[in-house]
Amino acid sequence: MDGTVIEEKASPYERIGGAEGVRRLVDAFYDTMERNPAYAELRAMHEPDLGPTRDSLTGFLSVWLGGPRKWIEKRGGFCIMSRHAKMNVTGATAGQWMAAMRDALAEVGVEPELAEKMDGALSQLAEAMAWRGKAG
Numbered sequence: 001m002d003g004t005v006i007e008e009k010a011s012p013y014e015r016i017g018g019a020e021g022v023r024r025l026v027d028a029f030y031d032t033m034e035r036n037p038a039y040a041e042l043r044a045m046h047e048p049d050l051g052p053t054r055d056s057l058t059g060f061l062s063v064w065l066g067g068p069r070k071w072i073e074k075r076g077g078f079c080i081m082s083r084h085a086k087m088n089v090t091g092a093t094a095g096q097w098m099a100a101m102r103d104a105l106a107e108v109g110v111e112p113e114l115a116e117k118m119d120g121a122l123s124q125l126a127e128a129m130a131w132r133g134k135a136g
């Protein structure tokens with residue numbers, strides 16, 4: 001059979017620098033969200049203390065990038081779409097989320113090929129959250 005073969009290179013988790021690399025990206029993401037007035041609407045949706053959210057996004061992205069599955073196993077049955085379903089994500093706040101993530105990817109210097117792939121996949125997620133927000 002002549003199927004498509006997915007190349008098994010280093011995982012995105014390894015390429016981004018493992019646990020430390022993911023944490024650097026997440027910190028850059030929430031730091032820019034806190035600092036940049038363009039993301040004020042998105043920031044206001046979050047708890048005043050972003051500490052626990054920083055830990056969660058680090059855990060989630062580690063699994064999503066092919067790293068250790070500890071975080072998601074502890075959160076049994078965690079679904080990222082369901083978690084956001086009642087947050088009334090709009091096109092505007094989804095756009096702010098992606099813009100902040102792009103800032104963070106650039107700031108920590110994620111290699112361009114990986115940054116582009118993450119941008120594409122995360123954009124689809126963010127877009128789907130905005131549809132869900134509209135659907136109620």
Ligand code: HEM
Pocket residue numbers: 042045046047049050053056057060080083084087089090093094095097122125126127129130
């Ligand atoms: C599209 C726009 C998005 C908005 C407006 C948004 C907003 C939020 C808000 C308000 C929270 C609650 C955290 C708090 O209160 O501090 C949250 C949690 C979270 N978000 Fe998002 N989010 C978006 C997209 C995403 C995407 C694309 C991902 C994953 C790639 C993601 C991953 C997470 C995770 C892991 C948590 C923590 C959940 C938990 O620990 O229960 N978010 N988000």
